[in-house]
Amino acid sequence: MLLQGKTLLITGVLMDSSIAFHVAKLAQEQGATVVLTSFGRTMKITQAIAKRLPTTPEVLELDVTDTEHLDSLADRLREHVDHLDGVLHSIGFAPQGAFNFLEGTWDDVATALHTSAYSLKALATAALPLMADGGAVVGLTFDAKFAWPVYDWMGVAKAAFESTNRYLARDLGPKGVRCNLVAAGPIRTTAAKSIPGFEAFERVWDERAPLGWDVNDPVPAAKACAALMSDWFPATTGEIVHVDGGVHAMGQ
Numbered sequence: 001m002l003l004q005g006k007t008l009l010i011t012g013v014l015m016d017s018s019i020a021f022h023v024a025k026l027a028q029e030q031g032a033t034v035v036l037t038s039f040g041r042t043m044k045i046t047q048a049i050a051k052r053l054p055t056t057p058e059v060l061e062l063d064v065t066d067t068e069h070l071d072s073l074a075d076r077l078r079e080h081v082d083h084l085d086g087v088l089h090s091i092g093f094a095p096q097g098a099f100n101f102l103e104g105t106w107d108d109v110a111t112a113l114h115t116s117a118y119s120l121k122a123l124a125t126a127a128l129p130l131m132a133d134g135g136a137v138v139g140l141t142f143d144a145k146f147a148w149p150v151y152d153w154m155g156v157a158k159a160a161f162e163s164t165n166r167y168l169a170r171d172l173g174p175k176g177v178r179c180n181l182v183a184a185g186p187i188r189t190t191a192a193k194s195i196p197g198f199e200a201f202e203r204v205w206d207e208r209a210p211l212g213w214d215v216n217d218p219v220p221a222a223k224a225c226a227a228l229m230s231d232w233f234p235a236t237t238g239e240i241v242h243v244d245g246g247v248h249a250m251g252q
Contacts, residue, residue: 002230004031007081009127011037011062012090012140014045016052019140019187020090022222028054030226035080037062039069064091064119074129084130086229089123089139092116098153109153117160124168124179134176136229139165140221141240143183143248148201162240169238178237180228184221185213185244209245 008027012020013036024034034057038046047059058080063069077084094112098104124137142151144159151158161181168179186201206213221243227233228241242248 001029001031002226002232003027006032006085006229007035007083008032008086008088008229009035009037009077009084010088010090011064011123012088013038013049014042016049017188017216017218018090019184019218019221019225020088021049021053022218023088023090023225024057025053026219026222026226027229028057030230032085033057033081035060035077039063039066064123065114070122070126073126077127077130081130083133084127084135085133086136086138087123087127087131088225088229089120089137091119091123092140092154092157094154094157098157099150101152104153109156112153112157113160116154116157117164120161120164121168124172124177128172128175128177131175131177135178136233137168137172137177137179138225138228139179139181140225141165141181141183142186143240143242143244145248165240166238173237178228178233180233180237180239180241182221182224182228183240183242183244183248184218185209185247186215187218187221188215205245205247208250209247210250211245213245213247 010020010024027034036057036059038059039061050056060076093115095108097108098112120139141158141161144162148155165179165181185205202215224241224243
């Protein structure tokens with residue numbers, strides 16, 4: 001099996017339609033031990049959704065903007081597992097004001113950058129003490145090369161996220177840790193529903209994708225994440241793998 005004997009930390013499981021949920025499901029089916037994270041009011045939601053996985057995993061509290069949570073993560077993980085082979089970053093948030101580029105305030109933008117970009121570095125370094133034998137950090141992005149309609153400061157945060165991945169690849173490579181991203185096409189997730197006008201992407205994506213695109217199917221993106229956390233990409237880091245039906249390669 002692809003992930004036999006691996007131990008993975010997976011963030012962002014909020015619905016059974018989410019990419020993170022399907023990464024966790026695939027990982028368990030492929031032989032991995034999985035630990036989930038959540039925080040605050042969403043803890044109960046994640047704990048309930050976790051019961052729909054093949055094996056109900058532990059759910060640890062982790063707010064990636066909370067220094068105390070990050071500083072204690074490794075010790076709290078050691079209560080359940082003795083090491084990590086992979087970490088999935090599936091976290092993003094921006095206040096509604098950040099979805100208006102010209103009127104978004106610095107407070108709105110700072111929140112988006114902290115939660116959606118800096119948190120990749122914060123999560124990776126918090127988990128690093130359990131990755132002494134190397135491993136993989138995988139994050140989820142939405143291709144930041146373009147100025148998308150309605151995405152605005154969240155698009156800027158994703159550009160910072162993608163740059164953060166490259167610097168992590170540089171600094172964690174000598175420690176045997178690979179850092180890669182999956183750029184997924186639009187999926188009807190909790191995050192997508194919070195973006196005003198996100199349905200605009202859904203209408204055109206299938207038409208532009210050479211392979212077609214199903215906004216209700218998170219499995220292709222989840223499979224890419226699982227593969228990147230396996231041993232099948234031992235020399236790949238700093239990469240962005242597009243799982244978008246091919247839209248990234250097409251002109252207008």
